[in-house]
Amino acid sequence: MQSRMPLVEAMLKYKNDGVYPFHTPGHKGGRGMEQVLRAELGAGAAAMDVSLMSELDDIHAPAGCLKEAQDLAAQLYGSDRCFFAVNGTTGAIHAMLMAACRAGSKVLVPRNAHCSVAGALLLANLEPVFVMPQYDAVFGINTQITPQAVEEAFSRHADIKAVLVTSPNYYGQAADLAAIAEIAHTHGAALLVDEAHGPHLGFSKKLPPSALQCGADACAQSTHKILGAMTQCSLLHVRGGRIDLARAAEVMSLLTTTSPNYLLMASIDAARYTLAMQGAALADKALDAAARLRSVLGAFTGLRLLDNSCVGHNGVAGFDLTKVTVNTALWGYTGVEAGDALRRAGVAVELTDACNVLFLVTYADGGADYDAVLNKIKNVFAEMERHKRAPQPEQGAYKLPGFTTAMPLRAAFDATTESVALDAAEGRISAEQVSFYPPGIPVLWPGERITAEVLAYCRRMKALGLPVSGPADYTLQKLRVIE
Known part of the structure; x- marks a missing residue:
């Protein structure tokens, strides 16, 4: 069937x-x-x-x-x-x-x-x-x-x-x-x-x-x-x-x-x-394409690749090797900067963050044009290597802040609200959701108490130039809070 x-x-x-x-x-x-x-x-x-x-x-x-x-x-x-x-x-x-x-x-x-x-x-x-x-x-x-x-x-x-x-x-x-x-x-x-x-x-x-x-x-x-x-x-x-x-x-x-x-x-x-017809073969094709990309990136000293060594640590029980994440922190570059350099070379990636670039590889990759694309990627990172900066410190600053519930989610969504400056929002109750996309993980939910830790996280993510999703003011100069 x-x-x-x-x-x-x-x-x-x-x-x-x-x-x-x-x-x-x-x-x-x-x-x-x-x-x-x-x-x-x-x-x-x-x-x-x-x-x-x-x-x-x-x-x-x-x-x-x-x-x-x-x-x-x-x-x-x-x-x-x-x-x-x-x-x-x-x-x-x-x-x-x-x-x-x-x-x-x-x-x-x-x-x-x-x-x-x-x-x-x-x-x-x-x-x-x-x-x-x-x-x-x-x-x-x-x-x-x-x-x-x-x-x-x-x-x-x-x-x-x-x-x-x-x-x-x-x-x-x-x-x-x-x-x-x-x-x-x-x-x-x-x-x-x-x-x-x-x-x-x-x-x-x-x-x-x-x-x-x-x-x-x-x-x-x-x-x-x-x-x-x-x-x-x-x-x-x-x-x-x-x-x-x-x-x-x-x-x-x-x-x-x-x-x-x-x-x-x-x-x-x-x-x-x-x-159904080709599942295992398609997985092999995707894994092979990912391995070829990993080989290109792994040839650079100082670039770190997320791999199976993460299994058994930090709650990780398995790893999908078709997701190729390269960390640029030791070269002093943010992932956003590396992603921008790749885009200028004609390569668009799935995600960039404070220190990583994520390449999403599927069975559709690995075709006749793949070697040329890998060569573009190699050239971009070779240019970055020639202009290395001081290494970034370990990225503890991007750990999600804790959550403090001040009122139920639905009640906050239905409440009367007002807009206040981001710097004046500490201690108030959020009336909206704030995410940085991708990956689209909310740092603020409706009903959450806005803490100094949350505001500091927002400022750091905003400084990276990541797109803001959720709030009425996408520049994040203001936040909607409960009156």
């Missing part, structure tokens, strides 16, 4: 039937689309941008080709239900938390959770119980929460209903999900995993196991980040038992548009097919 693409096949049949569309979308198979865009997309893609037709099924009540496509994805990954998410993993995370918890429930949340988690907690009116992740001062990375920290949180909050873990993190570091699953289940809680960066895990022994293989009750995956789906495409996997599958379907429908893009959903179906 995995050798089929039921949704793709149904869409192709509809296109090839030559039906004249007296239905949405208004561009009518590309006839009314701006020609520049149509030429770039191609006539085939424009013709396949179709709408809710009986033969193409309905994502809100799947009974035909969409149901079959989602069932095949569930079968492949080992879940009881799989839902195609066309609002990205953000939408899948919102649905995952709302499906697992009722309003007012407590959820264990890592301090370095993605900003989408804050949105989910707010929408579902849930209470976060924050746990601090471990910290790698050499790379300046907030890594993973430990099983011990999870157990300690249950000793303080026995009524936690769900444990949320981000695994792997942006840098490819996986948490000890098996141990955390056992702890959560012992306490009657569900394990929910933000697995945005791990839709390829579980298909090769050379990579960490998947969240579902480790005992997760639900996970949200970004099919577009690592696999062949189009941007915005994700999967939500749910297992029954601790989570009501009917409620999961109800919540997913509630949060999903009634006009989902069929090209996006078809790309999920196609990505699942590719993974």
Whole structure:
């Protein structure tokens, strides 16, 4: 059965039937689309941008080709239900938390959770119980929460209903999900995993196991980040038992548009097919491409590469070698500066931070143009090496500050607010979320007491030139606080 693409096949049949569309979308198979865009997309893609037709099924009540496509994805990954998410993993995370918890429930949340988690907690009116992740001062990375920290949180909050873990993190570091699953289940809680960066895990022994293989009750995956789906495409996997599958379907429908893009959903179906047919081989191809990049970077004295040696430290239980993180601190450069130099050379990277550059490598890399790209990267770092500066100190300054809850998240979101200067915000209660993106980890949540430590962190991140996400004032000169 995995050798089929039921949704793709149904869409192709509809296109090839030559039906004249007296239905949405208004561009009518590309006839009314701006020609520049149509030429770039191609006539085939424009013709396949179709709408809710009986033969193409309905994502809100799947009974035909969409149901079959989602069932095949569930079968492949080992879940009881799989839902195609066309609002990205953000939408899948919102649905995952709302499906697992009722309003007012407590959820264990890592301090370095993605900003989408804050949105989910707010929408579902849930209470976060924050746990601090471990910290790698050499790379300046907030890594993973430990099983011990999870157990300690249950000793303080026995009524936690769900444990949320981000695994792997942006840098490819996986948490000890098996141990955390056992702890959560012992306490009657569900394990929910933000697995945005791990839709390829579980298909090769050379990579960490998947969240579902480790005992997760639900996970949200970004099919577009690592696999062949189009941007915005994700999967939500749910297992029954601790989570009501009917409620999961109800919540997913509630949060999903009634006009989902069929090209996006078809790309999920196609990505699942590719993974099913070639999973292990694709992993080998990605790992080989990553190894070639690591070889280029590893030839430079003073550049440090994140690798398997991180396993067993700072809460890290596994590592995805397709994520290539190079640390430039010993050369005196920030990751932002290195990323800018690469971009000027025609190479765009996934993430830059205070002292790191992250290259996201997938099975799509390693083709005919790859050697030329590696040579560009080599030349950029050779130029940086010729102009080395004094080494930066270890990066303790980028450890996430602690969290002080002053009022419930939802109450803060609904409260009357005012704007104050950043320097005058200390001691006030934040009315908005502040993240630096990527990786999109909030340093401030609504309802959080603004401390001197938080403000200092914001100033340091702002000085790096990282984009600000969340607040009304994206220059971060002002913050919205509770009156």
